[in-house]
Amino acid sequence: NTIRFFSEAMQAVVDARAELELRLRAAIAEDGFRLFYQPQMDRDGRIIGAEALIRCIDPQGGMIPPVRFIPLAEETGLIVPIGEWVIDAACAQLHLWQQQAGTAKLTLSINVSARNFHQPDFVARVRTALERHRVRPEGLKIELTESVVVGDIEATVLRMQQIKALGVKFALDDFGTGYSSLSYLKRLPFDQLKIDQFFVRDMAQNHSSEAIVRAILAISHSLELEVVAEGVETQAEYELLLARGCEMFQGYLFGKPVPIEEWPAP
Ligand code: C2E
Ligand code: MG
Ligand code: MG
Numbered sequence: 352n353t354i355r356f357f358s359e360a361m362q363a364v365v366d367a368r369a370e371l372e373l374r375l376r377a378a379i380a381e382d383g384f385r386l387f388y389q390p391q392m393d394r395d396g397r398i399i400g401a402e403a404l405i406r407c408i409d410p411q412g413g414m415i416p417p418v419r420f421i422p423l424a425e426e427t428g429l430i431v432p433i434g435e436w437v438i439d440a441a442c443a444q445l446h447l448w449q450q451q452a453g454t455a456k457l458t459l460s461i462n463v464s465a466r467n468f469h470q471p472d473f474v475a476r477v478r479t480a481l482e483r484h485r486v487r488p489e490g491l492k493i494e495l496t497e498s499v500v501v502g503d504i505e506a507t508v509l510r511m512q513q514i515k516a517l518g519v520k521f522a523l524d525d526f527g528t529g530y531s532s533l534s535y536l537k538r539l540p541f542d543q544l545k546i547d548q549f550f551v552r553d554m555a556q557n558h559s560s561e562a563i564v565r566a567i568l569a570i571s572h573s574l575e576l577e578v579v580a581e582g583v584e585t586q587a588e589y590e591l592l593l594a595r596g597c598e599m600f601q602g603y604l605f606g607k608p609v610p611i612e613e614w615p616a617p
Contacts, residue, residue: 368423371419371423372423372427374407374410374415374420375407375420375424375433378407378408379432379433379436383408384405384406384407384408384433384436384437384440385406385408385414386437386440386444386611387403387404387608387610388402388403388404388444388459388608388609388610388611388614389401389402389404389601389606389608389609390601390605390615391460391599391600392599392600392601392605393598393599393600394598394599398617399456399458399599400457400458400459400460400492401459401614402459402461402462402494402601402608403437403440403444403460403461404608405417405421405433405462407420421464425464425466428466431466431470434464434467435467435476437461437462438463438476438477438480439483439484441461441480441491442480442483442484442491444459444611445457445459445484445490446485446486448490449487449490451617453617454617457490458490458491458520459490459492460492460493461491461492461493461494462524465495465496465498468493468495468499468510473510474510474513474514474517477514477517477519478517481517481519487518488517488518488519491519492519492520492522492542493514493519493521493522494521494522494523494524495521495522495523495524496523496529497531497532497535498529500535500539507539508538508540511539511540512540520542520543521539522541522542522544522545522579523541523543523544523545524545525545525547525581526546526547527547527549527564527567528549536574536576541576543576543578543579544567544571544576544579545578545579545580545601546564546567546580546581546597547581547582548581548602550564550567551580551581551588551592551602552582552584554588555588555591564580564592564595564597565595568595568597577599578597579600580597580599580600580601580602581601581602583601583604584602584604585604588602588604589604
C-alpha cells in the first residue's frame with residue numbers, strides 16, 4: 352500500500368505541492384488570506400485608487416506571494432473559493448473607503464482568474480458582494496487577463512456586459528504580453544488597459560519597447576480606454592511615460608503593495 356517515486360527530486364516536488372495544497376485548504380477554512388493594496392496615481396501624483404493583491408499567511412512567519420500559489424490554486428480548483436473570498440474582502444474594504452470623504456472616490460481593482468469569471472454563478476456572486484457591503488459599484492474594477500477570453504468570446508462579452516450593467520468596471524491586465532489581440536480590444540467592453548511591466552521596464556533602453564508603449568497609448572486613446580502603466584520603478588520611467596501621454600501609474604516608485612493598516616492616510 353505505498354506509492355514510491357523513482358527519484359528523490361521528484362518526490363520532493365510532489366511533497367512540496369501536496370504541502371502547499373494543504374496550506375491553501377487550511378487558509379480557506381481558517382481565514383488565512385490577506386489583501387495587500389498598491390496605490391495607483393494620476394498625472395499629478397494623486398492617489399486615485401488601489402489594486403488589491405492577495406497573500407497567503409505563512410504559519411512559519413511572513414506571507415506567501417501569489418506567484419507561488421495561484422497556479423496551483425487554478426489547477427486544483429481551489430481558486431474558486433479563494434476568488435470568492437477576494438471579492439468579498441475587497442467589497443468590505445471599498446465600503447469603508449466610500450464611507451469617508453478623503454477616500455470616497457478611490458477605485459479598487461481586483462484580479463479575477465478565468466476559472467472564477469466563467470463560474471455559472473459569478474455574476475450573482477459579484478452582485479451579492481456589492482449588496483452585502485453596500486458598495487457603490489463604480490468603485491470596483493475587475494482585472495482580467497487574455498486567458499479569460501480564450502475559448503468563447505461571445506460568452507465573455509455577454510458576461511462582461513451583465514457585470515457592467517451592475518456598474519462595475521473592467522481592466523485588461525498585462526497588456527502587451529500574450530496575443531494582445533486588437534480584435535479582442537475592439538469587441539470586449541473594457542474600460543481600462545494595463546501596460547505590462549515588462550515594457551515599462553524595457554522602454555528606457557529599448558527602442559522597440561518604447562515604440563510598443565507609444566502604440567498602446569495611441570490605440571487606447573482612440574478607443575477611449577484609460578491606460579495604467581504597471582511596474583513603474585524609476586523617476587526616468589515615470590517621466591518618459593508622462594511625456595508619452597500616459598495618465599495613470601502604478602509601481603514601486605509610488606508605493607509597494609501594503610496591508611491596509613499601512614495604507615497612507617488621506
Ligand atoms: P498583476 O495583477 O499583474 O499584479 C502586479 C504585480 O506586480 C504584483 O505582484 C505587484 O506587487 C507587482 N508590482 C507592482 N509594482 C511593481 C514594481 O514597480 N516592480 C515590480 N518588480 N513589481 C511590481 P504580486 O502581488 O506578487 O502578484 C502577482 C500576480 O498574482 C498578479 O499580477 C496577479 O496576476 C496574481 N494575483 C494577485 N492577487 C490575485 C488575486 O487576488 N486573484 C488572482 N486570481 N490573482 C491574483
Ligand atoms: Mg492585476
Ligand atoms: Mg499586471
